Amino acid sequence: MNLLEKLFEGLIWRSRYAVLFAVVASLAAALAIFYIATVDVAYMVGHLLHYADPNLDAEARKAIHDSTVTHVVEVVDGYLLGTVMLIFALGMYELFISDIDEAKGSKASSKILVVENLDDLKQRLAKVIIMILIVTIFEMALKLSVGTTLDLLFLSGAVALIGLALYLTHASDGSDRGGGHPAGPGH
Template sequence: MKFLEAVFEGTLWRSRYMVVFAVIASMASALMVLYMATVDVVYLVQHVMHYADTGLAAEARKAIHDETITHVVEVVDGYLLSTFMLIFSLGLYELFVSDIDEAQGKRSSSKILVINSLDDLKQRLAKVVLMILIVNLFEKALKIPMTEPLDLLYLGGAIALIGVALYFTHASESHGAGKEETEPASKH
């Protein structure tokens, strides 16, 4: 019976390596989104080159300006999504497979990519999701025609809610940092 238990537990423990498929798929997704955002930057630069054309009418220049701002926001959104997938894949690997020795103790990792728990991964991903939502709101706000005072009030409310979300995110970081300092060193 002890032998069967050992075999079963060993198999169960090694099954965590299935997560490697999710890590590879997430990393591939991050690379694809990074590639798409970078291609968008190349097209954006080509598009902006017409902005300095002296024969361009004021309306056309304004259209290029507005389109450029929208495209820049979309590119930022793409890079943030790529970052999200990168953090997700590295976090899954660290939690289920092994610590990334290359990142341990390196100043360049700056504790962003070193994941110690599932809550740690969720917290880091939540910050990136919040930034993506902020960028998306900014992108939508650029396209919304402000025809009535109520439209401006809605936009102000959305900005206020973002401020509250950022405040609580920062407050939770400060609270978590104070908690880590008071924990005994033997837990780390």
């Protein structure tokens, strides 16, 4: 191998460290989203203290209840989005830079944080994104006023599609791991 080829290949190989910008930015975004969701929880708890006020009428109590349920869904959505960014950062680091030794040796680490290849990262992100979409649809359903039969039909269709998405996600998990039904005499 001549010197120019060796230098060029070394440069190309070391260019993978540019991924560190995405890793650091994704970690920063995850921390920012976790912070925002946590501040939202703190404010929500502060507003909930008024819920037990004996002078509160039923209509005001219902408004606090509905608002709280909506805020809880928004907080879950925020934490899920932060989780997506965290998984993305860890996955990109493991794919392009180095394995995270603490993750592989720790009993406390989750298998979701260990990424073997790009398809593995995409699958893990897709699962969390599906959960974000489910939470978002749930949030929209809470705000939806069902006025006509068509509204109820659309809501039912959305719920059915969510169920189908979860089923297909679960079915693909079984086929990826060699799970599902065992291949016996009848299969």
